Amino acid sequence: MATLASPAPPIAPRFTHWNQRLDPAALAHIPGDGGPPVIGNTFRMLADPHAFAAGMIARYGKVYRNRAFGGWSVMLCGAEANELVLLDRDRIFSSEQGWGPMLERLFPRGLMLLDFDKHRADRRALSIAFKPAPMRHYMDALNRGIAARVSAWGVGPMRFYPAIKELSLDLAAESFLGLPWGPESAKINRAFVDTVAASVTPIRRALPFTAMKRGVDGRAFLAGYFTREIAKRRSGEGVGQDMFSQFATAAGDSGALLPVGEVVDHMIFLMMAAHDTITSSASSLVYYLARHPEWQDTLRAEAMAVTRGHDLAYEDLAKLELTEMAFKEALRLIPPVPSMPRRALRDFEFGGYRIPAGAGLGINIHWTHHAEEYWPEPMRFDPMRFTREAEKARHKYAWVPFGGGAHMCLGLHFAYMQVKVLMAQLLSRYRIELADGAEVAWQPWPIPKPRGGLRIELSPL
């Protein structure tokens, strides 16, 4: 069990930004290794992050230190570690300084880049966009957009991953921004795709012709567009039930509207948080259903019984219980966010080790989701792991694809909604098979995606 090493002083002022380095000697008592000189374990990790983590845990245990991407960090693995870090009862762990190195340049001041009181206040203001009335509005847009596109796919072969990526972008234009599909939303989508691609590019300087340069330009385009639009929406022009209109008119704790720059940053961040995660998880669910036709038939029967040939109604979302269980199982097997970083702001103890303030930390969601101590036969696709009884019997933090605690995914109900609408529309029209009839390899990092784009064959029922 985790305990605090000493009575909690106010948050340590020593580490206020992620680029302040901790002397690696402060971690020397924690088992682990730094790999070859200079590059450390970076390439071994990138080649196969899951095999790498499993090897480190087998050698050193569930708390180990590692050197990659130019610095040392401590990995804390398993459900107890997830609970300690995500719940963060003692306000030890900074999300801002954990995600900062990857996201600060392109997604500053997004919710995951805020901590504690400021984070809580902004999160409360943004939560209005996920209340039932706007959610019903998004649901209508999803039903319309998904029905049109899924019927246009038609029978025959297709690559599912790029198709669902494009569909999700188009849907976001309407639900997130309140824009009809057209040249303006196409430009926004392009700028957005460039911004996201830049957040994970290895070259971190915006040199000409690099992905980072395209990302920085994309971000500047989005910021300009949102800044102009906020003024319009606040004056009532184009204001609707979309997320952006909700954010533009949201009030903070003081009752005043959020500053324009903050609305811009929240909006850009939210689009990023929503996009590849939904694309990845919808693809993994389709992949597992193609591999398990018996589950595909079960979900089809459920969807048809609930919708009776109509669009899925908002009130009926909860009736798609088996669909939800299958989605949860897909999220277990291929979690879109396989690990989550934090930085310790104070000393703490875990697993028998004292971990000092300033240490970069990671929790490994993918490993926990495959650990036999929580998941017998972990590689088997079995949605029955998510019956209510089975969920109650398991450690609450053994399944955390949406994180937990203060930073738990704000859009998780939106994600369930989009995937349920997609399944209802897709399964009531087509049978899905893998085109090559073979195993599909997944690129594991940074957000899993199927190599080759997931080639499937849609056939009539």
Ligand code: HEM
């Ligand atoms: C299957 C789809 C999704 C998955 C697996 C997912 C996963 C996650 C995870 C793991 C976090 C927390 C990261 C951390 O604590 O370090 C997170 C945060 C967040 N997600 Fe999602 N997400 C998904 C979809 C969405 C969607 C659709 C939206 C918006 C509509 C969204 C918006 C956010 C936001 C705003 C945060 C930051 C919350 C905060 O820091 O308070 N996500 N998501």
